Amino acid sequence: MRNHEDYRERIKLFRENLGNLRLMEYLVARSVKTLFNAFWSIPRVNPYDLNKPDILHNIYLGMLKHMMEWIQAFFKKHDRLEEFDKTGALIAPYTGVIGPNKAYCATTQWQGKEMRNLE
Template sequence: MALYRAIGEIFQSIRDCSQEGELIIYTNGYEHLCFPVLSVWIADQPEHANLEDISTRSCPKCEVEFHTLGSTRWSPSRNHKDYRKRVKLFREYQGNLRPVEYLVARSVKTLFNAFWDMLRVNPYDLNKPDILRNIYLGMLKQMVQWVQASGFLEEAQSIGEI
């Protein structure tokens, strides 16, 4: 819970700007009223599931059941507005456990998520590049292909440097 409260505090400035806007001076010298929003989050699937506070054996984008992960069966998308509404309903009527049972059935583990309060942002649609797998390994693959294509290894081997 502390992680989500901390993220909520960090996101507060973004939430304020996305509601009220902020004047930003562009390179042409003119000021423009901008409404910045969160558009990317760097995390792999387990990290993203942890940040969303859903089961790590769940899909961060849809409500697919674990035993059908990877299948072509359609599953509904996660709906953070609906989740937030059910949390509010539970808090108003604490004796009613149906909203909590609904969330648990969808692998949601908490009644608070810092991403839920972000305006014009669906946390499940954020671009989530994984820096290790997408960038570093992709760059390594490109570099190896470039070295092989250049003939550098064969040339070095022929003159005895390798």
């Protein structure tokens, strides 16, 4: 278990006395960076126990959705949306790749599996 209070004190001492490399060696041996972490100052909070967002909600449902909305608007502006939908239906089956069952614009609800396949 990391002792953040000890690390903060050693970082403070190191900054006050830059000639003492033993303090820095102690921190480096424990893979501690001398950057300030805002979570260290919150009482009874261990930053490593905090909830971390998962890849599904960050990438598949967020960025990919945004990117596909932009691409769809781009094709619509240039009158190529039908060709985009037809091209998606022509994707041949391949190991690990599942082609779409219907056109991109015809899909009304996207689940995690469809988003992964679209990616």
